[in-house]
Amino acid sequence: MKKFAILFVLIISLCQVHGQQPVQLKSPEILKDNSVIFRLNAPEAKSVKLQGTMNTGWEGLEMNKNQDGIYEIKIGPVDPEIYVYTFQVDGVSILDPSNNIVTRDGSHIESSLVISGEKTDVYDVKDVPHGNVSAVWYPAEKLGMTRRCMVYTPPGYESSKKSYPVLYLLHGGGGDEEAWLGRGRANYILDNLIAQGKAEPMIIVIPNGNLMATSAPGETPLELRTKQNQQEMGTPAAMVGEKMQHSLVEDLLPFIEANYRVNKNKEGRAIAGLSMGGYQTLKTSNLYPDMFDYIGVMSMGVYTSVDDGFNKEGFKSKIEAIKKADPKLYWIGCGTDDFLYQLALDLMKIYDEVGLDYKYRESSGGHTWNNWRLYLSEFAPMLFK
Amino acid sequence: MKKFAILFVLIISLCQVHGQQPVQLKSPEILKDNSVIFRLNAPEAKSVKLQGTMNTGWEGLEMNKNQDGIYEIKIGPVDPEIYVYTFQVDGVSILDPSNNIVTRDGSHIESSLVISGEKTDVYDVKDVPHGNVSAVWYPAEKLGMTRRCMVYTPPGYESSKKSYPVLYLLHGGGGDEEAWLGRGRANYILDNLIAQGKAEPMIIVIPNGNLMATSAPGETPLELRTKQNQQEMGTPAAMVGEKMQHSLVEDLLPFIEANYRVNKNKEGRAIAGLSMGGYQTLKTSNLYPDMFDYIGVMSMGVYTSVDDGFNKEGFKSKIEAIKKADPKLYWIGCGTDDFLYQLALDLMKIYDEVGLDYKYRESSGGHTWNNWRLYLSEFAPMLFK
Numbered sequence: 001m002k003k004f005a006i007l008f009v010l011i012i013s014l015c016q017v018h019g020q021q022p023v024q025l026k027s028p029e030i031l032k033d034n035s036v037i038f039r040l041n042a043p044e045a046k047s048v049k050l051q052g053t054m055n056t057g058w059e060g061l062e063m064n065k066n067q068d069g070i071y072e073i074k075i076g077p078v079d080p081e082i083y084v085y086t087f088q089v090d091g092v093s094i095l096d097p098s099n100n101i102v103t104r105d106g107s108h109i110e111s112s113l114v115i116s117g118e119k120t121d122v123y124d125v126k127d128v129p130h131g132n133v134s135a136v137w138y139p140a141e142k143l144g145m146t147r148r149c150m151v152y153t154p155p156g157y158e159s160s161k162k163s164y165p166v167l168y169l170l171h172g173g174g175g176d177e178e179a180w181l182g183r184g185r186a187n188y189i190l191d192n193l194i195a196q197g198k199a200e201p202m203i204i205v206i207p208n209g210n211l212m213a214t215s216a217p218g219e220t221p222l223e224l225r226t227k228q229n230q231q232e233m234g235t236p237a238a239m240v241g242e243k244m245q246h247s248l249v250e251d252l253l254p255f256i257e258a259n260y261r262v263n264k265n266k267e268g269r270a271i272a273g274l275s276m277g278g279y280q281t282l283k284t285s286n287l288y289p290d291m292f293d294y295i296g297v298m299s300m301g302v303y304t305s306v307d308d309g310f311n312k313e314g315f316k317s318k319i320e321a322i323k324k325a326d327p328k329l330y331w332i333g334c335g336t337d338d339f340l341y342q343l344a345l346d347l348m349k350i351y352d353e354v355g356l357d358y359k360y361r362e363s364s365g366g367h368t369w370n371n372w373r374l375y376l377s378e379f380a381p382m383l384f385k
Numbered sequence: 386m387k388k389f390a391i392l393f394v395l396i397i398s399l400c401q402v403h404g405q406q407p408v409q410l411k412s413p414e415i416l417k418d419n420s421v422i423f424r425l426n427a428p429e430a431k432s433v434k435l436q437g438t439m440n441t442g443w444e445g446l447e448m449n450k451n452q453d454g455i456y457e458i459k460i461g462p463v464d465p466e467i468y469v470y471t472f473q474v475d476g477v478s479i480l481d482p483s484n485n486i487v488t489r490d491g492s493h494i495e496s497s498l499v500i501s502g503e504k505t506d507v508y509d510v511k512d513v514p515h516g517n518v519s520a521v522w523y524p525a526e527k528l529g530m531t532r533r534c535m536v537y538t539p540p541g542y543e544s545s546k547k548s549y550p551v552l553y554l555l556h557g558g559g560g561d562e563e564a565w566l567g568r569g570r571a572n573y574i575l576d577n578l579i580a581q582g583k584a585e586p587m588i589i590v591i592p593n594g595n596l597m598a599t600s601a602p603g604e605t606p607l608e609l610r611t612k613q614n615q616q617e618m619g620t621p622a623a624m625v626g627e628k629m630q631h632s633l634v635e636d637l638l639p640f641i642e643a644n645y646r647v648n649k650n651k652e653g654r655a656i657a658g659l660s661m662g663g664y665q666t667l668k669t670s671n672l673y674p675d676m677f678d679y680i681g682v683m684s685m686g687v688y689t690s691v692d693d694g695f696n697k698e699g700f701k702s703k704i705e706a707i708k709k710a711d712p713k714l715y716w717i718g719c720g721t722d723d724f725l726y727q728l729a730l731d732l733m734k735i736y737d738e739v740g741l742d743y744k745y746r747e748s749s750g751g752h753t754w755n756n757w758r759l760y761l762s763e764f765a766p767m768l769f770k
Contacts, residue, residue: 044475046429090429094479100492101603107485116607127608130531134519137540146515158644182603218486218567222501223512259543 025070027098028085028113035076036113038063038087039098042071045089052085052113053368054078060088080117081370082124082185084110103182105369106174121192122377123185128195129155133187135177135219138255142247145224147208148215149252150177151260152187154194154201163261165268165384166203167294168248169376170277176216177208180376183369189377200384202270205256209277211244245284249291267328270383272296274372275340282347286318289325294383296331298375299367301343302350312350319354329382330358333375337366410455412483413470413498420461421498423448423472424483427456430474437470437498438753439463445473465502466755467509467570469495488567490754491559506577507762508570513580514540518572520562520604523640527632530609532593533600534637535562536645537572539579539586548646550653550769551588552679553633554761555662561601562593565761568754574762585769587655590641594662596629630669634676652713655768657681659757660725667732671703674710679768681716683760684752686728687735697735704739714767715743718760722751 027039038050040063048071049060056075063071071087084103086093095102101112116124131154140147157164169186171179180186186204193199208215214224257264271292273281278300285295302310322330330351334344351358361378365371412424423435425448433456434445441460448456456472469488471478480487486497501509516539525532542549554571556564565571571589578584593600599609642649656677658666663685670680687695707715715736719729736743746763750756 040477042475042477044431045477089477089479090427090475092425092427092430092474092479093482094474094477095494097478100489100494102487102489102494103603104485104487109480109485109487112603125604125606127531127606130522130533132519132521134517136517137515146512148515218488218497219510221510221512 025098027096030115031076033077034080034115034117035074036078036115037072037074038085038096040071040087040089040096041069042087042089043069045071047088047090049088050075050085051088051093052110053081053083053370054085054113056085063087078115080115080119082120082373083113083115084183085113086110105179105183106176108174122189123192123373125188126192126195128191130191131155131157131187131194133181138252140247140251142243142251143211145214147252148177148219149208150181150206151256152181152190152204152206153260154190154203156201157203157261161261163263163268164201164203165263165270166205166256166260167270167272167380167383168253168292169204169206170209170271170273170280171206172209172273172275172277172299175276176210176213177206178216180204180206184372184376186376189373190380193377193380199380202380202384203256203260203262205252207248207252209244209273209280242283242287244280245287248280248284249288253291266290266293266325268293268384270294270296272298272331272376272379273300274298274375275300275367285322285327286315289318289321293328294331295322295327295329296333296375296379297344297347298333298372298379299335299338299340299344301334301340301345301347316350316354319351319356323354323356330356331361331379331382332358333361333363333371333379335363335365335367335371337364338371339367410483412481415500416461418462419465419500419502420459421463421500422457422459423470423481425456425472425474425481426454427472427474428454430456432473432475434473435460435470436473436478437495438468438755439466439470439498441470448472463500465500465504467505467758468498468500469568470498471495490557490564490568491561493559507574508758509577510573511577511580513576515576516540516542516572516579518566523637525632525636527628527636528596530599532637533562533604534593535566535591536641537575537589537591538645539575539588541586542588542646546646548648548653549586549588550648550655551590551641551645552655552657552765552768553638553677554589554591555594555656555658555665556591557658557660557662557684560661561595561598562591563601565589565591569757569761571761574758575765578762578765584765587765587769588641588645588647590637592633592637594629594658594665627668627672629665630672633665633669634673638676651675651678651710653678653769655679655681657683657716657761657764658685659683659760660685660752670707670712671700674703674706678713679716680707680712680714681718681760681764682729682732683718683757683764684720684723684725684729686719686725686730686732701735701739704736704741708739708741715741716746716764716767717743718746718748718756718764720748720750720752720756722749723756724752 025039029037048063050073051060063073066072096111099111103112131152134151136151269292271281278297410424414422433448435458436445448458451457481496484496488497516537519536521536522531579586654677656666663682
């Protein structure tokens with residue numbers, strides 16, 4: 001017994017020195033019926049609210065002190081989905097200190113809540129073979145920098161001699177190369193679809209879509225950080241001009257095709273993206289109509305208009321070129337509550353005029369990761385077949 | 386002009402929908418003399434404190450409202466180092482909402498502050514060739530699970546035919562396989578040392594050192610999460626028994642040697658760890674004295690005592706076996722303020738009795754990442770030469 005007592009004391013000491021408080025509260029606590037209790041110890045706070053993607057509303061839900069003086073709220077039953085949430089303590093946003101699973105999308109950093117069920121079956125980490133995910137640096141000569149992309153290799157890639165097709169997957173405005181993994185669960189979605197025999201094993205390449213960045217914030221070289229501090233970051237840079245698209249096809253694509261066992265032809269290449277990444281997908285496929293046999297535009301519309309003073313005829317001639325290249329799949333997904341919904345409808349009107357064949361997936365909901373995970377889980381099974 | 390106006394509105398909309406508020410405050414702001422200003426907008430808060438590893442003390446430093454009603458504090462000049470900090474708002478810990486660089490060590494999640502200077506030159510992301518970092522799943526048959534480790538491959542590995550030596554690097558109690566990267570900057574330390582010609586190009590493998598875990602929290606399979614919820618996690622499990630050590634040498638090591646181009650001999654293998662990982666390093670090298678030619682014990686002492694009711698003679702006989710195996714380097718690092726400092730001295734007393742040759746690095750400070758980054762940056766250059 002004595003040795004365990006000593007061991008216990010030492011481990012507690014180690015944890016404290018590491019700054020890790022023994023977790024005193026269970027939060028979130030998921031009950032059998034998928035109701036969820038959130039708890040926070042904030043004795044000095046005047047008001048604590050729960051704000052999250054679980055229909056808490058923009059204002060959040062007021063939490064109340066229980067008999068132990070702990071702020072608490074029970075919600076639900078909550079539908080199976082992957083959610084993020086924060087507490088608002090006297091108007092200031094905080095992570096749930098009892099929950100060490102945190103996801104980041106750009107500067108949006110929140111606590112994670114997974115309600116497991118049929119819907120999350122394809123998003124969740126399951127006990128199936130997992131593909132590896134690597135942070136890979138490559139020379140982006142068109143942009144004059146070394147950049148970081150994330151590469152998912154499907155289970156078995158490392159021990160096989162086979163060549164694999166590649167999906168280039170683009171994130172949204174404010175995000176970076178980590179967003180499709182942390183928020184989007186792209187690697188686990190593919191693990192599950194492949195394990196179920198629903199998707200072909202494929203490589204996924206996720207570049208950073210921000211023209212002035214090399215990589216996610218914490219991975220940015222000192223030299224660039226210094227430069228960024230000196231000059232205001234040109235925010236719209238990622239959306240204006242064609243540099244990003246040229247770098248994607250002329251820097252990244254050849255790098256991937258030289259360093260991975262991949263199918264180096266149109267049939268083996270797909271491109272898709274959400275929001276800003278949807279815009280970049282449109283623009284890249286318009287510029288290189290013969291490059292990708294699978295094109296996926298998520299939560300984006302006739303946005304191309306913006307940066308060259310929309311010339312409908314010019315745009316249509318690019319879509320004509322895509323039609324001529326006859327991709328195997330041109331896929332569009334948008335939510336009916338998306339603030340770009342009308343622009344997506346306008347985009348398809350043009351495609352109808354040109355006679356481009358496309359598949360349209362209309363979902364409920366808006367410009368959210370719930371939709372983007374859904375779209376990827378439906379788009380990926382249609383690829384490379 | 387008009388098109389840029391539209392573009393601007395659309396980007397702002399995109400950012401808002403993504404939940405990303407336009408950053409209004411600059412925090413932390415690093416001034417030319419390395420003073421730092423922290424700012425927080427918390428109009429309803431009664432008290433805001435700054436707490437961090439920049440000598441703010443355990444209680445934190447009181448922040449005051451400036452003329453705009455923003456809580457503010459200026460500290461420093463601050464010595465070049467990598468720090469973490471939080472704000473304490475009415476006693477509740479929050480991240481700095483103006484800073485999107487966050488690091489996690491187990492459940493310890495904090496905002497990051499890098500003060501650049503000579504000392505951080507080796508820790509910081511620099512514009513030098515970068516090695517890739519991969520999350521890799523491997524079969525851990527001794528533990529009956531598929532586990533995740535992080536693998537750093539040095540710049541040039543992917544395009545070379547050479548074989549490389551391997552450092553197995555172990556994290557501390559409460560941490561996981563991501564800690565040596567996020568907090569420890571192990572990949573960037575090696576990038577910099579290799580670029581300066583100070584360290585041999587090497588592969589670094591960072592397993593998860595918690596016996597009951599497969600991986601970092603967000604990457605744990607549903608099946609295991611469910612099991613963990615049903616039974617209390619056996620906290621001391623990672624420290625008791627020898628399963629972890631056997632799995633490291635008999636599961637992970639053969640996996641790495643089969644899947645990477647590595648030197649498959651004692652001269653090509655190093656093992657090192659901090660705190661709990663230092664304990665695991667001691668125990669692994671004691672169990673397998675002929676396996677590693679380089680052994681590094683950071684911030685740990687005669688801790689082995691704990692789980693087999695310390696038998697000094699038994700321990701000494703293991704150290705005799707290591708002495709006989711004649712490793713090229715047995716390295717010990719500890720801070721004079723470390724709560725395990727005396728145990729580290731006790732450890733070396735035993736080594737002196739046995740006559741084991743070791744190098745001891747005593748630093749100031751305690752059981753902190755400042756020391757562990759320092760130790761890695763000094764230990765790595767001594768390896769594989």
